[in-house]
Amino acid sequence: MKEIVILSGKGGTGKTTIVGSFAALAQSKVLADCDVDAADLHLLLSPSERQKSEFWSGQVAYIDRDRCTECGLCQELCRFDAIKDFMVDPVSCEGCGFCSHVCPVEAITMKENMSGYWFISDTKYGPLVHARLGIAQENSGKLVAAVRQQAKQIAESEGEDLIISDGPPGIGCPVISSLSGASLALLVTEPTLSGMHDLERVLGVCRHFGVPVLVCINKCDLNEGNTQQIESQCLSQGVEIAGRVPFDNIVSQSIVQGIPVVEYSNGTVTQEIERMWHTISARLRNSSKE
Amino acid sequence: MIISVASGKGGTGKTLVATSLALSLKHSHGVVLLDCDVEEPNDHVFLQPEITGSKAVSILVPKIGEDKCTYCGRCAEVCTYHAIAVLGNNVMTFPQLCHGCGACSYLCPEKAISEESRETGVVEWGHSDGVGFIHGKLTVGEAMAPPVIRKVKEYASNDGTVIIDVPPGTSCPVVEAIKGSDFCLLVTEPTPFGLNDLCLAVETVRELNIPCGVVLNRAGVGDAGVQEYCRKQKIPILLTIPLDTEIARLYSRGIPLVEGLPEWGESFRQLLKRVTELVDERNRDTEW
Structure with a gap:
């Protein structure tokens, strides 16, 4: 089974637009939205919910005020400044449990934390696994891992041989969680100095975890000089450019309609995304021969 | 006063707003810009600060x-x-x-x-054109951003105006960056993606009990969903920036909006004035 993850480093470069289009173009696949903080892929795929599950992960300390003698040891030892006036701030608590182990009167217990939901939905393009991390929750990396695991199980039981994942922005915990062990990463960038700077860092993460990469330059006509610079930098690092997609307001219009852009328009954007998908699927086929 | 600039969705213009707001105040006393997007920090691209010190995290x-x-x-x-x-x-x-x-x-x-x-990372500080500057960089391959964010915030002094550029999303790095702010500006764009992620960002700042207002970027595309939501939720739209090729080109070259198009300076100073009024109003209300 193959798994391609779409990442970018910088947010808002067009990951979800590209994944939505791949959903419409790829034959047999399962879709996974690994941006569990701010999931948007479902807005393009009109899903109908098949299953909703609670995601329990991590713990939060709770102080029983009746038992607490206000000795202050927990406050002194907590490295996350999560205990003030003998009360736990659940947002700052990292769930390490140190306080519960040291409390001399056993006034502190660790409570399981419901930190979000994950969903399996049906779309006309195939099954979609997505999630919603609770507000201000931790463990986004673990929720991403849960989404990927579900997607794999569905692919196995339904006989699909490809998973397409929409990744989160950044380079930290949820990105690493959505990247590790993937067959291929497509890095969507834009020809802005910020986009180029962020591409360099996310490329570093892919290299660190040994995942092969392709690059897509989105809104490539926004700054031709920067686009050329990205191309030459990729060339010098042996990174293939899989596609160049021009800027077009048609993309915003398709998002407003809630339709993947390749199904909304026949214009240049669609042609370029189709060409890019062709390149990527050839690459995925070849990698299975290796 | 501490103002954080957040968004939920990435790429809506947080960096544009944070850098231009800081630069528009450069003649007033004690303006500091903190780039807390330690996974992908970009404010330095626009400010080109002179770095005078650094410390490992x-x-x-x-x-x-x-x-x-x-x-x-x-x-x-x-x-x-x-x-x-x-x-x-x-x-x-x-x-x-x-x-x-x-x-x-x-x-x-x-x-x-x-x-x-x-x-796991580094904090660097310096200044650019009268604006104090601090940012953090998470080492590539490391997973945990919050310790680096905590350090960046430790280096900020509390007097004057502190502007915090927040990472995208709604989870622990965002909370770490926003915590302790007097006001949060939420930058969004008028599309269903922008609206969906704005709703999540609003829930996050409300959870932290921080007042917020919206900056609507790339106005002119998309639909009216964001405006309708803000009206219903009584969230003020404090600044509107149009979808404009010139603004996008300046951004692509790493030129702050208020430097490339100086007429925007006044809009950002007005934005700060509105934010200050809202914070004062709220403080009066809580005193009563």
Whole structure:
């Protein structure tokens, strides 16, 4: 089974637009939205919910005020400044449990934390696994891992041989969680100095975890000089450019309609995304021969 | 006053707003810009600051003194993050999983565990054109942004105006960056993606009890969903920036909006004035 993850480093470069289009173009696949903080892929795929599950992960300390003698040891030892006036701030608590182990009167217990939901939905393009991390929750990396695991199980039981994942922005915990062990990463960038700077860092993460990469330059006509610079930098690092997609307001219009852009328009954007998908699927086929 | 600039969705214009707001105030006293998007910091691209100092960010991870260790397994038992494993007469640590809570070393009955620093990032500071500047950079391959964000915030002084550029999303790095702000500007765009992620961002700042207002970027595309939502939720739209090729080109070249198009300076100063009024109003209300 193959798994391609779409990442970018910088947010808002067009990951979800590209994944939505791949959903419409790829034959047999399962879709996974690994941006569990701010999931948007479902807005393009009109899903109908098949299953909703609670995601329990991590713990939060709770102080029983009746038992607490206000000795202050927990406050002194907590490295996350999560205990003030003998009360736990659940947002700052990292769930390490140190306080519960040291409390001399056993006034502190660790409570399981419901930190979000994950969903399996049906779309006309195939099954979609997505999630919603609770507000201000931790463990986004673990929720991403849960989404990927579900997607794999569905692919196995339904006989699909490809998973397409929409990744989160950044380079930290949820990105690493959505990247590790993937067959291929497509890095969507834009020809802005910020986009180029962020591409360099996310490329570093892919290299660190040994995942092969392709690059897509989105809104490539926004700054031709920067686009050329990205191309030459990729060339010098042996990174293939899989596609160049021009800027077009048609993309915003398709998002407003809630339709993947390749199904909304026949214009240049669609042609370029189709060409890019062709390149990527050839690459995925070849990698299975290796 | 501390103003954070957040968004939920990435790429809506946080950096554009944070850098232009800071630069529009450069003639007033004590303006500091903190770039807390430590995974992908970009404010330095626009400010080109002169960096005058830096310090490594480390977390404390366990170091096992094998001569004292009796392989009792207590450390592995108390480690929630599975960063220590004891197998027979062998102790293994996994520093990448360690959150640096210190439980293992404190609770080891033989006092066999000391702690050593492991570098996960760096904080750099300096200034640019009268604006104080601090940013953090998470080392590539590292997972945990919050310790680096905490350090960036430690280096900020509290007088004057502090502007915080927040990472995208709604989880722990965002909370770490926004915590303690007097006001949060939420930058969004008028599309269903922008609206969906704005709703999540609003829930996050409300959870933290921080007042917020919206900056609507790329106005002119998309639909009216964001405006309708703001009206219903009584969230003020404090600044509107149109979808404009010239603005996008300046951004692509790393030129701050208020430098490329100086007429925007006044809009950002007005934005600060509105924010100050809203914060004062709220403080009066809480006093009463």
